[in-house]
Amino acid sequence: EVQLVESGGGLVQPGGSLRLSCAASGFTFSSYAMHWVRQAPGKGLEYVSAISSNGGSTFYANSVKGRFTISRDNSKNTLYLQMGSLRAEDMAVYYCARYSSGLDYWGQGTLVTVSS
Amino acid sequence: EIVMTQSPATLSVSPGERATLSCRASQSVSTNLAWYQQKPGQAPRLLIYGASTRATGIPARFSGSGSGTEFTLTISSLQSEDFAVYYCQQYNNWPWTFGQGTKVEIK
Numbered sequence: 001e002v003q004l005v006e007s008g009g010g011l012v013q014p015g016g017s018l019r020l021s022c023a024a025s026g027f028t029f030s031s032y033a034m035h036w037v038r039q040a041p042g043k044g045l046e047y048v049s050a051i052s053s054n055g056g057s058t059f060y061a062n063s064v065k066g067r068f069t070i071s072r073d074n075s076k077n078t079l080y081l082q083m084g085s086l087r088a089e090d091m092a093v094y095y096c097a098r099y100s101s102g103l104d105y106w107g108q109g110t111l112v113t114v115s116s
Numbered sequence: 117e118i119v120m121t122q123s124p125a126t127l128s129v130s131p132g133e134r135a136t137l138s139c140r141a142s143q144s145v146s147t148n149l150a151w152y153q154q155k156p157g158q159a160p161r162l163l164i165y166g167a168s169t170r171a172t173g174i175p176a177r178f179s180g181s182g183s184g185t186e187f188t189l190t191i192s193s194l195q196s197e198d199f200a201v202y203y204c205q206q207y208n209n210w211p212w213t214f215g216q217g218t219k220v221e222i223k
Binding site: 037044045046047050059060061062095101102103104106107108109 | 150160203215
């Protein structure tokens with residue numbers, strides 16, 4: 001069974017940093033591109049970042065470029081999102097998702113709260 | 117950035133009726149278009165990819181059509197479990213973008 005489990009969310013002050021993790025199981029992690037998508041409270045879905053299967057290519061939304069870094073460790077079946085210079089508008093549930101002709105599996109999400 | 121516009125924002129439908137949701141792209145995305153369903157407190161679920169291909173396990177009452185800039189998701193006969201928010205998403209150009217969602221509610 002494919003499973004994606006996010007962790008690392010929590011309360012952080014504006015300007016602070018946080019690292020999210022997404023532990024994958026039930027599939028060959030190293031064969032799939034992976035994505036982060038976020039959803040602010042009561043709002044719609046917003047793309048954040050993506051990484052190719054071998055980690056060689058990364059993509060970022062304009063809103064997070066230069067502040068967030070996506071990475072992966074295929075030996076640990078884990079996806080990461082290093083978030084820095086956090087702003088109030090970064091507050092959201094962050095989902096990791098697997099790409100296979102669409103985002104076919106999603107984690108349950110981890111909540112990031114940015115507040116002083 | 118490609119802007120995805122969904123209409124209507126809210127659709128009120130009676131169980132058993134047909135629902136038609138629209139999604140328009142600000143420029144062509146070919147058929148690189150997916151639809152997702154999201155229920156409160158849950159992660160989104162992939163329904164359709166490639167504009168018209170149902171994802172694994174998705175019932176046949178869900179169908180997608182369109183290409184270029186105009187797309188449609190049709191639910192042929194709404195079941196109680198289909199009341200949710202639906203998002204379209206283009207994956208033709210980075211940054212991939214979502215529509216703002218259509219909420220399908222019980223009439």
